[in-house]
Amino acid sequence: MGTEGKVAVSAVSLILVVGVIIGAVAVVRHGEESKAHNGNGSGTTSSMKSVTTFCASTPFKDACARSVESVANNATATPKDYLMAAIQATIQEVRKAIEVTNTTKIDPKEDPFHHSALENCKELLGYAVDELQASFSTVGNSELHTLSDRVDQLLNWLSAVYSYQTSCLDGFEKAEYKNALENGMLNATQLTNNAVDIVAGISDLLKSFNNATQLNNFTNQRRLLQDYEFVMGHDGFPTWFRFEDRKLLAGHHRLLTPNAVVAKDGSGRFKSISEALAAYPPNFKGRYIIYVKAGIYAENVIVDKNKPNVFIYGDGAGRTIVTGGKNFALMHIQTSNTATFAAIGDGFIARSMTFRNTAGPQGHQAVALRVMSDMAAVFDCSIEGFQDTLYYQVHRQFYRNCVISGTVDFIFGKGAAVIQNSLIIVRRGLPGQFNTVTADGKELENDRTGVVLQNCRIVADTELFKSRFQVASYLGRPWKKFAKTVIMQTEIGDHIRPEGYIKWDGEAFEKSCQYLEFANRGPGAVPPNGSRSKIFTRSRHIDPREASQYTVAAFIQGHLWLRTTGAPFTPGL
Structure with a gap:
């Protein structure tokens, strides 16, 4: 991972324990003081019980209690009212954190490195506000008994909000900047952490508020499709899709007239992908289709937040190539800024392309493809690099029929990614350097992030093959405390060490992360009665029932949106 990943954000973890203790004391004392002030205190006692119930699952109980003060004295307040108040308080704290970045001058x-880090921070916190507001609106527009139906979408947004905040901090090397910003957004990170835990346990929360009669058996009859009414119509396609787009999603993209054609030889309207994206019309509705003819395009491309639903396709991996050489080691820029191609706008689709970073192993962190887009699909593509090749930064992502190559942490991120039916190629790096296929950055135990490799092949490339037993290669190492990596139904080559995983130097994440395996095969796989490294205490083989939690349908709700991308996918095991 990038330099930003190598700085541990420990203050929040430290405060977690303290916060629980202080919060419990504060809630009790506040209740006692209110009772004395109001005489018999029956109304206040009832309110405090509601606050205690609402905040029961949170690690920062005092912060939680303060965040719902606006509704605590309302005897008729529902869990929905409490949740909206908690999210609104989080929005306010993130905005305060933005003010801290605005008053910080570099x-x-x-100091171009830290100036860039500060600008990245402002951008990320802006995204955080946007997604918190989307969460607030979703809760506000939901009936009380349907809140549980919104869990997947809310956790998707809230997990991203937390990652935006920590990624902001990870971008700084100097303690003077990092500490100031960390202090400035401490309340925001605490409240976001609380929100994740509250939403993850919303079913139990609703029951605790004695609303069981209003639940309508949601546990067994979840209306998942309602989570996607903002994009899905009754026919399974987005409501704004044109007839031509439906043909595209049926796989007939070559029969369409793209919105933009890019060609190096001048036979298209544009000679670069960036020019084609710049022509994206303001307030455009629908799928913006870019066809990139065969050729090598040396450019760093960003599909920004204001350009959703971009579909970019080429003449095939190895024929249509986007290439760049930005890197951390030689240029001293943030890892996220090294990406040859970055997809931020939601609903991004890429097909039949190569994304390449040519920095080589000496460049260290050097991203080929960085994806922040929610409900993103990349298929029939090649993603090539060495260290940090594919960055699944945040949100739900799907990769199919791809070739992904690299050395250290070359599939890494903080989002929820499923990589299916793909070829994972481990390359040879610098002398003395080990290889790690994955480095997941899951930071909160109750969020819904992690990476899944399903029905893939993990092989050594030609240069590594001859010396594969001398170069240590592992399936992964944990980037963050609760890193979750699932490898299932995958062929694993003999270049992978039997211990499977290696710890993150200087951290004890091996005690909290999870490496789960199911029905793998090949000489590098370990049978269920075998074992990987003993230091990874929460890692194990899982049964089909548990493995089903990490399928396309369950983990990224892909059965609800992937059919609109044209990508082939297997929803289950």
């Missing part, structure tokens, strides 16, 4: 000439 000279771009004297």
Whole structure:
């Protein structure tokens, strides 16, 4: 991972324990003081019980209690009212954190690295506000008994909000900047953590508020499709899709007239992908289709937040190539800024392309493809690099029929990604360097993030093959505390060490992360009665029932949106 990943954000973890203790004391004392103030205190006692119930699952109980003060004295307040108040309080704290970034001044000439980190931070916190507001609106527009139906979508947004905050901090090397910003957003990170835990346990929360009669058996009859009414119509396609787009999703993209054609030889309207994206019309509705003819395009491309639903396709992996050489080691820029191609706008689709970073192993962190887009699909593509090749930064992502190559942590991120039916190629890096296929950055135990490799092949490339037993290669190492990696139904080559995983130097994440395996095969696989490294205490083989939790349908709700992308997919095991 990038330099930003190598700085541990320990303050929040430290405060977690303290916060629980202080919170419990504060809630009790506040209740006692209110009772004394109101005489018999019966109304206040009832309110405090509601606050205690609402905040029971949170690690920062005092912060939680403060965040719902606006509704605590309302005897008729529902869990929905409490949740909306908690999210609104989080929005306010993130905005305060943005003010801290606005008042922090770093000279771009004297310190370009940290000036860039600060600008990245402002951008990420802006995204956080957007997704918190989307969460607030979703809760506000939901009936009380349907809140549980919104869990997947809310956790998707809230997990991203937390990642935006920690990624902001990870971008700084100097303690003077990092500490100031960390202090400035401490309340925001605590409240976001609380929100994740509250939403993850919403079913139990509703029952605790004695609303069982209003639940309508949601546990067994979840109306998952309602989570996607904002994009899905009754026929299974987005309501704004044109007839031509439906043909595209049926696989007939070559019969369409793209919105933009890119060609190096001048036979298209544009000669670069960036020019085609710049022509994206304001307030455009529908799928913006870019056809990139065969050729090598040396450019760093960003599909920004204001350009959703971009479909970009080429003449095939190895024929249509986007290439760049930005890297951390030689250029001293943030890992996220090294990406040859970055997809931020939601609903991104890429097909039949190569995304390449040519920095080589000496460049260290050097991303080929960075994806922040929610409900993103990448298929029939090649993603090539060495360290940090594919960055599944946040949100739900799907990869199918791809070739992904690299050395250290070359599939890494903080989102929820499923990589299916793909070829994973481990390359040879610098002398003395080990290889790690994955490095997941799951930070909260109750969020819905992680990476899944399903029905893939993990092989050594030609240069590594001859010395594969001398170069240590592992399935992964944990980037963050609760890293979750699932490898199932996958062929694993003999270049992978039997211990499977390696710890993150200087951390004890091996005690909290999870490496789960199911029905793998090949000489590098370990049978269920075998074992990987004993230091990874929460890692194990899982049965089909547990493995089903990490399928396309369950883990990223892909059965609800992947059919609109044209990508082939297997929803289950």
